[in-house]
Amino acid sequence: MSYLSDASLVMIPSGVEAGTVFTSKPAGGSADLTFTRSNDTATRVGPNGYIEKVRTNLLTYSQDFSAAAGWGGSGITATANYGTAPDGTNTSTQIVFTSGSQIWRKDAGVNGLYGNFSLWIKGTAGETITLTFGNNSDKVVTLGSGWNRFSTDGNLATNPELFINTFVGATARTIEVWGGQAEVGDIATDYIETTTAAVSVGPLANVPRINFDPVLPRTGSLLLEPQRTNLITFSEQLNNAAWTIGSATISANATTSPSGYQDADIISTTAANSFAGPVGATIAADSTTYTQSVFVKYISGYENFKFRTALTGGSSVAVASVFNANTGTLVSTDSTAQIVDYGNGWYRVSHQITNNGTNTNFIFQLYPSGDAVNTNSMAFWGAQAEAGSYVTSYIPTYGAAATRANDIAIKSSVSDVIGQTEGTLYWEGSMIEQINNDVFYIGGSTDGIAITKIFTTSDRFRFYIRQNGAQTLLTSGAISNVGQKVKVAIAYKSGDIVAYVNGTQQASSSISLSFSATISSVLLANSAFWLNYATKNCDQALLFKTRLTNDQLSQITTL
Numbered sequence: 001m002s003y004l005s006d007a008s009l010v011m012i013p014s015g016v017e018a019g020t021v022f023t024s025k026p027a028g029g030s031a032d033l034t035f036t037r038s039n040d041t042a043t044r045v046g047p048n049g050y051i052e053k054v055r056t057n058l059l060t061y062s063q064d065f066s067a068a069a070g071w072g073g074s075g076i077t078a079t080a081n082y083g084t085a086p087d088g089t090n091t092s093t094q095i096v097f098t099s100g101s102q103i104w105r106k107d108a109g110v111n112g113l114y115g116n117f118s119l120w121i122k123g124t125a126g127e128t129i130t131l132t133f134g135n136n137s138d139k140v141v142t143l144g145s146g147w148n149r150f151s152t153d154g155n156l157a158t159n160p161e162l163f164i165n166t167f168v169g170a171t172a173r174t175i176e177v178w179g180g181q182a183e184v185g186d187i188a189t190d191y192i193e194t195t196t197a198a199v200s201v202g203p204l205a206n207v208p209r210i211n212f213d214p215v216l217p218r219t220g221s222l223l224l225e226p227q228r229t230n231l232i233t234f235s236e237q238l239n240n241a242a243w244t245i246g247s248a249t250i251s252a253n254a255t256t257s258p259s260g261y262q263d264a265d266i267i268s269t270t271a272a273n274s275f276a277g278p279v280g281a282t283i284a285a286d287s288t289t290y291t292q293s294v295f296v297k298y299i300s301g302y303e304n305f306k307f308r309t310a311l312t313g314g315s316s317v318a319v320a321s322v323f324n325a326n327t328g329t330l331v332s333t334d335s336t337a338q339i340v341d342y343g344n345g346w347y348r349v350s351h352q353i354t355n356n357g358t359n360t361n362f363i364f365q366l367y368p369s370g371d372a373v374n375t376n377s378m379a380f381w382g383a384q385a386e387a388g389s390y391v392t393s394y395i396p397t398y399g400a401a402a403t404r405a406n407d408i409a410i411k412s413s414v415s416d417v418i419g420q421t422e423g424t425l426y427w428e429g430s431m432i433e434q435i436n437n438d439v440f441y442i443g444g445s446t447d448g449i450a451i452t453k454i455f456t457t458s459d460r461f462r463f464y465i466r467q468n469g470a471q472t473l474l475t476s477g478a479i480s481n482v483g484q485k486v487k488v489a490i491a492y493k494s495g496d497i498v499a500y501v502n503g504t505q506q507a508s509s510s511i512s513l514s515f516s517a518t519i520s521s522v523l524l525a526n527s528a529f530w531l532n533y534a535t536k537n538c539d540q541a542l543l544f545k546t547r548l549t550n551d552q553l554s555q556i557t558t559l
Contacts, residue, residue: 003426003556008417009522009543013222016208021222021409021524031414033524035208038405040200043394044209044223049343050260051214051382053396054202057192058109059117059162059182065093065104073104085178086120086147092176095164103165108133108182109198110156113399114237116181117162118151118188123175130170133182134160138168143175151188155399184398186237187253187263208409211393211537214258214342221429221537223393224525227406230395231281231385232364237398238265238380243278247271248368257381258295258346264381266299269369277308277365280385281401285314285360292364293350293391294383295342298325301376306367307337307349309385314358321351322370325378338391348382350391407525415520418442419545421513422493426542426556427451430485439488440541441523447515451488463490463499463507468516474499476506485539487557493547503558505550 004010010025011033021033046052061069066080075098082094095104108117117133123143131139136154162182166172179191192199203209210220234240239252249268257264267276283290292309303326310318321337323330328339328347336352364385368378382394395404427440441450443466450464463474479486479501490499494513499506524538548556 007542008545011541013210013220018206021208031411031417033409033411036206036408040205041395041402041404042203044203044211045214047212049214051258052202054200055189056198056200057181057194058198059180060194062180062194063091065177071104071106076102076104083176092178094176096174097166100166103163105161105163108160108162110182113184115156115184116151116153116188119180120147120149120178121175122147123172127172128170129172130165130167132163153186221539224407225392228386228392229401229403230397231401232383233397233400235383235397236381238276243276246275248274255379258342264379266377266379267368268377272373274369275365275367280362280364283362285358287357288387289352289354289389291352291388291391292385295346295348295381296325297345297379299377302369302374304331304370306370308365309353310363311355311359313360315356317356319351319353323349409524412521415518418519422547424491424544424548426489428487428540429538443519444521447517461488461501472511474507474509476501489553489557491547500553500557503554
């Protein structure tokens with residue numbers, strides 16, 4: 001059987017655009033799913049295996065440093081389009097200083113967070129110029145021969161300014177500059193050209209995320225997640241004062257992180273109980289479950305490290321897990337601990353902790369050498385603490401907690417692709433973490449059919465048939481598949497309903513079907529009706545307007 005040709009709806013993630021999850025069938029886009037996610041804090045694993053964040057150049061007119069582009073100062077001459085820039089175009093700006101205490105300045109467009117300012121400078125080799133960004137210290141850079149890119153970073157006050165100046169002993173009087181970039185974060189990332197407005201790249205708001213395995217090359221999956229907030233305010237900068245360091249030294253931006261940039265910090269231990277950790281946040285004194293995670297890479301010395309979370313302020317509770325950062329294995333842990341390979345020696349570790357209704361402080365701690373006197377070095381990046389019972393994709397922070405909004409993929413008024421009296425739902429993908437949510441749903445608030453992944457005492461799928469507000473539940477046997485591919489289908493017809501998982505029939509029912517309303521909506525992630533959001537990588541979703549035979553269901557779901 002040619003399943004794709006016989007399906008009434010085919011969703012195989014490939015190309016995306018803002019606001020749309022494309023379906024391959026029906027032709028013409030009539031059943032394309034509407035997609036929304038309301039902010040720019042999401043990440044994904046790109047096809048190169050690196051974690052891709054939204055990056056924004058906040059500096060307007062990035063190739064023009066003249067007064068016409070908003071730069072200003074006294075006694076300084078700036079000429080745009082002066083000479084050949086690093087990209088070969090005639091777009092450099094010449095800046096001529098007439099004294100040793102002059103400032104050429106512009107508002108950076110970054111408020112209150114941690115930021116970086118970078119630009120290319122060409123001058124006389126050996127001369128110096130000074131760069132200042134916001135309220136950080138002046139940075140003196142020594143010019144080389146030809147064009148070189150320089151940067152400076154620091155905590156930013158309200159409406160911070162960029163300064164190119166001749167303070168603190170700078171000797172340069174005439175320079176050329178090009179390619180300015182002001183961005184949130186402590187390193188200069190790949191240059192993004194701007195003109196009249198800031199420009200962002202990456203998994204932007206309302207753009208569906210095609211997510212890839214960080215280790216094994218494969219077709220991308222559609223990543224759909226609930227809203228989550230990272231409570232750790234400096235998730236990548238362990239050298240920031242927000243982190244407390246005990247009996248250890250920090251080397252900032254010392255090695256390449258899972259993002260592909262050299263922005264991971266290395267902790268080197270010096271004594272017993274070496275640690276790094278912030279008080280992550282003030283939390284409510286309730287029974288919320290929190291998930292903590294961090295990326296770790298072994299560098300040298302002792303291989304094990306302890307990851308600890310504590311809730312204090314009432315009747316304190318704590319969870320500690322031990323991992324081997326060299327082999328990527330659990331050593332001694334609580335039952336919630338997980339370790340996931342992200343390639344290039346990096347692993348993401350996580351565990352959960354539940355408040356007991358009394359604690360109001362959240363403490364996140366890393367013990368790179370355990371509790372003993374063990375000398376070692378380990379790299380860390382991407383610390384995250386989120387309210388929820390499982391870990392979601394990384395949410396970067398640079399001075400304040402950040403929230404990633406929920407992914408919503410829904411198409412209404414497509415009853416013509418949905419079997420009203422019989423049909424089949426097929427879903428293929430992987431559960432990247434432990435969840436208790438729906439993965440595929442057709443219907444509305446009173447009638448519909450859902451495929452749900454449930455984690456209780458053992459992993460299993462559940463299938464819901466909903467008629468006039470009442471529901472019938474079918475449950476599969478135990479399925480162990482966290483992080484592994486799974487193929488699931490439910491075929492329905494009055495008196496003949498059956499569900500298959502990975503080639504095996506898992507549940508059946510002979511209930512009569514009589515929907516009270518036309519089934520007209522397709523949902524992969526939404527809470528408009530009665531389902532919850534799911535954390536999942538969806539490789540494929542199919543609808544058929546007929547009930548496939550049991551043999552066909554076995555064939556289509558066999559791994």
